[in-house]
Amino acid sequence: MKRKNKFSMPVKYLLLILSSICIFLCILSFTDLSAAPYLKNITGYVLVPSQQGLNHIGQWFSEKADNLEQLKEVMAENEALRKQNNALMEENSRLALERTELEELRQIYKLDETYDYPKIMAKVIGKDPGNWFQIFQIDKGSADGIKVDMNVISGNGLVGIVTSVSEHSAVVRSIIDDSSNVSAEFSLTSDICNVAGDLSLMNEGKIRVEDISKDAGVEPGNTVVTSHISTKFLPGILIGYVSDISIDANNLTKSGYVTPVVDFEHLTYVLVITELKQK
Amino acid sequence: MLRKLFTGFCLVAAFLLQVTLFQSLSLASTKPNLILIVVFIFGFMRGKKAGIWVGFFGGLLLDIYYGDSIGFYAMIYMYIGALNGVFYKLFYDEDITLPLALIFGSNILYGFSVYVIRFLLRNRLDFGYYFQHVIVAETIYTMLAAIVIYRPLLKVNRILEAIEKRSASKFG
Numbered sequence: 209m210k211r212k213n214k215f216s217m218p219v220k221y222l223l224l225i226l227s228s229i230c231i232f233l234c235i236l237s238f239t240d241l242s243a244a245p246y247l248k249n250i251t252g253y254v255l256v257p258s259q260q261g262l263n264h265i266g267q268w269f270s271e272k273a274d275n276l277e278q279l280k281e282v283m284a285e286n287e288a289l290r291k292q293n294n295a296l297m298e299e300n301s302r303l304a305l306e307r308t309e310l311e312e313l314r315q316i317y318k319l320d321e322t323y324d325y326p327k328i329m330a331k332v333i334g335k336d337p338g339n340w341f342q343i344f345q346i347d348k349g350s351a352d353g354i355k356v357d358m359n360v361i362s363g364n365g366l367v368g369i370v371t372s373v374s375e376h377s378a379v380v381r382s383i384i385d386d387s388s389n390v391s392a393e394f395s396l397t398s399d400i401c402n403v404a405g406d407l408s409l410m411n412e413g414k415i416r417v418e419d420i421s422k423d424a425g426v427e428p429g430n431t432v433v434t435s436h437i438s439t440k441f442l443p444g445i446l447i448g449y450v451s452d453i454s455i456d457a458n459n460l461t462k463s464g465y466v467t468p469v470v471d472f473e474h475l476t477y478v479l480v481i482t483e484l485k486q487k
Numbered sequence: 488m489l490r491k492l493f494t495g496f497c498l499v500a501a502f503l504l505q506v507t508l509f510q511s512l513s514l515a516s517t518k519p520n521l522i523l524i525v526v527f528i529f530g531f532m533r534g535k536k537a538g539i540w541v542g543f544f545g546g547l548l549l550d551i552y553y554g555d556s557i558g559f560y561a562m563i564y565m566y567i568g569a570l571n572g573v574f575y576k577l578f579y580d581e582d583i584t585l586p587l588a589l590i591f592g593s594n595i596l597y598g599f600s601v602y603v604i605r606f607l608l609r610n611r612l613d614f615g616y617y618f619q620h621v622i623v624a625e626t627i628y629t630m631l632a633a634i635v636i637y638r639p640l641l642k643v644n645r646i647l648e649a650i651e652k653r654s655a656s657k658f659g
Contacts, residue, residue, distance in 0.1 A: 230543075247547075251552075338520065411516060
C-alpha cells in the first residue's frame with residue numbers, strides 16, 4: 209500500500225520528537241503553565257456525557273450480580289439481626305440516658321461544634337483505568353464552584369480531596385490511594401497522627417496510620433478524625449477506626465491500621481465540601 | 488481517513504469502557520488494561536508508526552484525566568506501541584500465541600515502568616507484592632480480554648484494508 213503523503217519521517221526521529229514533547233509536557237505539569245486544564249476542557253465536552261451514560265450500564269450489571277448474592281446473605285443476616293436487635297434495644301436506652309448527659313455537658317463547655325460545612329452533591333462518573341491508583345472523576349467542576357483542595361466526604365466519612373478541576377468535572381484522590389497522606393488525630397485523646405494510603409493494604413480494606421506518639425493512650429477501636437493542624441483537610445471529619453497498634457522499630461512512635469468508614473468499592477455519590485481550609 | 492476515525496473511535500471507546508463499565512466488572516479489584524490492548528493491536532497490525540501514534544494519543548487521554556503529570560502515560564504507551572510494531576513483520580492473521588505473548592510482555596513492561604517511576608521512587612520497595620497482586624493479576628485479566636477483542640478487531644482491519652486497496656486501485 210502506498211502512502212499518500214510524500215514526506216515520511218523515519219521512526220527514530222518520530223520517537224525522539226514525541227518523547228521530547230512528553231518530557232516537556234511533564235516538566236510543564238509541575239509549573240503554573242500546565243496544559244492539563246485546557247486539554248481537559250476540550251476533551252471534556254465529549255467524554256463527560258458519554259461516561260455518565262456508560263456508568264448507568266455498569267451499574268445495571270453490578271446490581272444484577274449483587275441481587276443474587278444478596279438473596280443468600282439476607283436470609284442469614286436476618287437471623288443475626290434479630291439477635292442483634294435485642295442487644296441494641298438495651299444499649300439504646302442506656303445511650304439515650306448518656307446522650308442527655310452529654311448535651312448538658314456540651315452546653316456547659318460550649319463545645320457544641322458540629323462541623324456543618326456547605327456541601328455539593330456530585331456523582332462519580334469514572335474511576336482510574338489502571339490498578340495502581342485510587343482516583344476517580346466526579347461530574348461537578350469549576351462551573352459548580354469546585355476548587356482544588358476541597359474535601360470530599362461520603363455519608364459519614366472522609367473520601368478524599370480534589371486534585372484537579374475542569375469546567376464540568378473534577379478529579380478526586382481518595383484517602384486509600386498509595387500517595388495519599390492525611391494529617392489526623394484521635395478524637396478521644398487529640399493525639400496527632402498521619403493516615404497514609406497503601407496499595408498493599410487496599411484489598412484488606414485498611415489504611416496505615418503512622419507517627420503516633422509513643423506515649424499516646426490509643427486503643428483499638430478509637431475513632432480517627434482529620435486534625436486541626438492539617439493544611440488542606442477541615443478538622444473533625446471522621447476517617448475510621450484504628451486497630452493493631454504496635455511500637456515502631458525506632459522506639460519513638462507507634463503505628464497501626466485504620467479501617468475507613470467509607471465503602472470505597474461502591475462509591476456512587478459523594479459530597480464535596482465547598483469550604484477550603486485555607487482561604 | 489476512515490482508518491484514522493476508526494482508530495480514534497477504538498481508543499476513546501477503550502478509555503470510556505475502562506473508566507466506567509469495567510469498574511463494575513473488575514475481579515478482585517483488578518481491571519483489564521483495554522487501552523494497552525488497542526495500542527498493541529494497532530502497533531502489531533499496522534507497524535511501528537501506527538503504534539507510536541496510537542500509544543501517544545491513548546496515553547495522553549489517560550494523562551489528561553487520571554495522570555499525575557501530562558506526558559507520563561503517553562511516553563510509556565508510545566514506546567509499547569513502537570516495540571509491538573517491531574513484530575509487525577511476524578504478523579499473521581490466524582496466529583494467536585504470538586499476540587498473547589506480546590500482550591503479556593507489554594503489560595508486564597507497562598506495570599514495571601509504572602512501579603519504578605511512581606512507586607519505587609517513593610520508597611515502596613516490596614516489589615514482590617506489587618508484581619504478584621497488581622502486575623500479574625492485571626496481565627492475566629488483560630490477556631483474557633484480548634482473546635475476546637482481538638479477532639473482531641482483526642476482521643475490521645481486514646475490511647478496512649480491502650476498502651483502502653479498492654480506492655487505491657481506483658486512483659492509482
